[in-house]
Amino acid sequence: MKKILITTAILAIVSVSCEKKKERQIVTIDTGLYVLNEGNGGLSNADMTYYDFETGLVYQNVFFNQNDRELGDVGNDILIYGGKIYISVGGSSTIEITDLDLKSIKQISFDGNSVKAREPQGLAAHNGKVYIVCFDGHVAKLDTVTLTVEDFVAVGDNPLDIAISKGFAYVTNSGGMNYLIGADYDSTVSVIDLATFKEVKKITVSLNPASIDTDENGDIIVSCIGNYWDIPASLHRINTTTNTLAKTFSDVELSGFVMKGSFAYIFSHDWAGNSQFVELNTLTDVITKTNVIADPSLVPMPHGMTINSVNEEIYVANAEWIGAGKVFGFDKTGIKLFEFSTGNWPKKIAILK
Numbered sequence: 001m002k003k004i005l006i007t008t009a010i011l012a013i014v015s016v017s018c019e020k021k022k023e024r025q026i027v028t029i030d031t032g033l034y035v036l037n038e039g040n041g042g043l044s045n046a047d048m049t050y051y052d053f054e055t056g057l058v059y060q061n062v063f064f065n066q067n068d069r070e071l072g073d074v075g076n077d078i079l080i081y082g083g084k085i086y087i088s089v090g091g092s093s094t095i096e097i098t099d100l101d102l103k104s105i106k107q108i109s110f111d112g113n114s115v116k117a118r119e120p121q122g123l124a125a126h127n128g129k130v131y132i133v134c135f136d137g138h139v140a141k142l143d144t145v146t147l148t149v150e151d152f153v154a155v156g157d158n159p160l161d162i163a164i165s166k167g168f169a170y171v172t173n174s175g176g177m178n179y180l181i182g183a184d185y186d187s188t189v190s191v192i193d194l195a196t197f198k199e200v201k202k203i204t205v206s207l208n209p210a211s212i213d214t215d216e217n218g219d220i221i222v223s224c225i226g227n228y229w230d231i232p233a234s235l236h237r238i239n240t241t242t243n244t245l246a247k248t249f250s251d252v253e254l255s256g257f258v259m260k261g262s263f264a265y266i267f268s269h270d271w272a273g274n275s276q277f278v279e280l281n282t283l284t285d286v287i288t289k290t291n292v293i294a295d296p297s298l299v300p301m302p303h304g305m306t307i308n309s310v311n312e313e314i315y316v317a318n319a320e321w322i323g324a325g326k327v328f329g330f331d332k333t334g335i336k337l338f339e340f341s342t343g344n345w346p347k348k349i350a351i352l353k
Contacts (some may be wrong), residue, residue: 018176030054033315034062034085034102034350035327036078037343038303041091046075048087048102049329049342058340066102078348079130082144086130088120095120095132096149100352110134116253122161122212124169126194131169133159138191139171141197153197155190161211165218165240167194172209172222175200189222191243193227201243207237213259215282218248221264223257234266237282247285252278260307265292267316273300277316277334294334306349313337317346 032052038044047061048071065072073091080086084105087096093110110132117133125144132140137159138152156173163170168191175186185208191201206224213221220238233254239246253268253276262283269275275296279289292314293299303325304317312332319325323325325346329337 023105034076034352035342035346036348038075038345038347040344041074044070044073046071046089047343051340063102067104075122077123078350080350081125086123088123090119093117099273124162124164126164131162133171142222151197153192153199155199156188157186163212163220165214169194169345170212170220172212174208203238203245206234207231211256215259216261221282223254233322258305258307266304267305269301275299275302292334293330304347304349315349317349319345
């Protein structure tokens with residue numbers, strides 16, 4: 001069982017001046033959820049929330065309170081691997097490496113150069129390495145023993161996410177900033193041979209590739225956002241034996257998804273706050289459930305989702321345009337178990353076992 005210190009700022013009003021004092025509180029960390037709050041771009045208010053499964057207690061600003069500094073600007077991804085936590089902070093162009101109590105071990109700057117910061121995005125791990133997607137068009141390889149970046153490989157435009165299968169890394173190239181040069185979104189997934197750390201192929205899927213994951217057969221599932229106008233979002237399956245596009249699901253409302261076995265749990269919402277959660281069997285290409293969450297109105301703006309592989313509980317992050325968000329926990333039938341408040345724009349949920 002692990003313990004961390006949480007500090008709380010207390011405003012003391014006195015007749016002469018005002019000063020802030022910090023009260024230290026012992027908090028037991030055992031098994032629960034870490035929530036990476038993306039924060040508001042430009043405000044450097046990304047941080048972490050912790051929820052304890054056993055006690056139901058919730059702790060905010062855990063990274064700040066553990067390290068007496070802010071996490072940074074725009075939290076993008078969190079990865080628990082090899083007894084450490086890796087956090088990508090895009091706006092600050094840093095990778096934060098912590099122990100399981102969120103105490104910083106090392107912060108790595110990804111400033112890149114004076115012209116263009118790398119802006120780390122998605123994370124994945126394999127054979128003692130953590131692979132870091134960089135928005136500047138590269139993937140970095142980080143050794144988890146020396147905690148140093150060993151190499152970079154170029155991929156496509158504005159990559160966002162990464163998944164690993166059968167000795168290859170698959171990276172979604174969004175091209176999200178191509179409008180600045182009058183070009184269209186990217187539409188490819190880069191394939192990197194991890195043995196040589198070279199890009200060996202680009203697979204065309206659809207416009208604006210975003211999230212990526214693997215199914216139980218090791219095939220790659222990719223979401224594409226489209227152009228927000230006349231080309232809709234879509235989901236795709238890549239055959240990792242042939243590294244070719246095997247299937248396109250174009251009739252699914254889609255904001256994001258997560259995989260559990262051969263099932264894609266897909267979430268979506270519209271501008272009016274109408275959300276939808278469906279289950280798609282990626283082996284049979286059939287939507288097997290349209291009511292993954294019994295009452296989707298509880299989560300009008302889903303921004304992230306995680307499935308507990310042990311008890312099949314479903315955890316959904318709900319964002320608000322202004323202010324704190326929430327995370328909802330549901331059982332495997334979609335019935336709400338709990339909810340708790342988070343920081344601004346909760347995005348990624350990691351299970352601490």
